[in-house]
Amino acid sequence: MIVEVALAGRLHRVAVGEDADALVVAWGETRRHVRLHRLAGAEWWRLEADGQRWAVRIRPHQEGLRVTVGPARADLTVRRALPVPSRRAAAAASARAVEVHAPMPGLVVAVPVAPGQAVTAGQAVAVVEAMKMQMEVPAPAAGRVGEVRVRPGQEVAGAQVLVVLHASGAHPGGGV
Numbered sequence: 001m002i003v004e005v006a007l008a009g010r011l012h013r014v015a016v017g018e019d020a021d022a023l024v025v026a027w028g029e030t031r032r033h034v035r036l037h038r039l040a041g042a043e044w045w046r047l048e049a050d051g052q053r054w055a056v057r058i059r060p061h062q063e064g065l066r067v068t069v070g071p072a073r074a075d076l077t078v079r080r081a082l083p084v085p086s087r088r089a090a091a092a093a094s095a096r097a098v099e100v101h102a103p104m105p106g107l108v109v110a111v112p113v114a115p116g117q118a119v120t121a122g123q124a125v126a127v128v129e130a131m132k133m134q135m136e137v138p139a140p141a142a143g144r145v146g147e148v149r150v151r152p153g154q155e156v157a158g159a160q161v162l163v164v165l166h167a168s169g170a171h172p173g174g175g176v
Contacts, residue, residue, distance in 0.1 A: 001136070003080055004081045006076060006077045016133070017133025022034060033049070034048065034049045035048040039055065056069050057069075062075070064077030064078070065078070097164055097167070098143065098164070098165040099161045100126070100137060100162050100163040100164070101159045102126075102157065102158055104128070104158045105155075105156065105158045107154070107155055108126060108127070108155075109134055110126065111150060111151065112126075112127070113145045113148065114148065115147060118142075119142065119144070121139055123139050124137065124138055124139075125137055125138065125145070125162065139165055140165075142167070145165060146166045147163065147164040149161050149163065149164070150163075
C-alpha cells in the first residue's frame, strides 16, 4: 500500500508492506524492516527498525499524530495515496476511456476484474508486487472494464497500462 506522510511541511510517498514478521517501509532508495510493540498504556510503543530499538510515544494531535522519540517530537499526518493521473490518463479520461497504469515496475499478482465488469471508483483492478510488497491498483473512476491488458504472473514496467476502463456514461468505442 502507498501512503502519503506529511511531516514538517513536506509530503512523502511511502510504500508499506509485510514481510514474515515485520512491516517493510520503503521511500526513495531507503527500505526498513519495522516492528511496533505496545508498551505501557495506549500511547507508548517500542519501535524496532533494522535492529535498533526506541521507546516511542504516539498520540492523536489535531488531524494527525504527534510522535515523540526521546527529546525529538514530530507532528505528522498519514493517508492512503491516491493515484495521480498523468497527462496521458487525463486526455484518455476526457475521451471517457481511462487507462489504469502500473504504479511501479513489478509482478502482477492478481487481476480481480474481467472485461465488461462494472467497477466502482477505488475498487482494486489489479494487484502488483514490488520489493516483496503487494499494492492494490485502484480504479480512478466508476465504469466498466473495457480491456484487461495483463495477466497474473506477468512482469510489468512502471506506467504500463494494466486495464482500460470506460467511465460511467461512456460506451466502448465511443460512449457507455
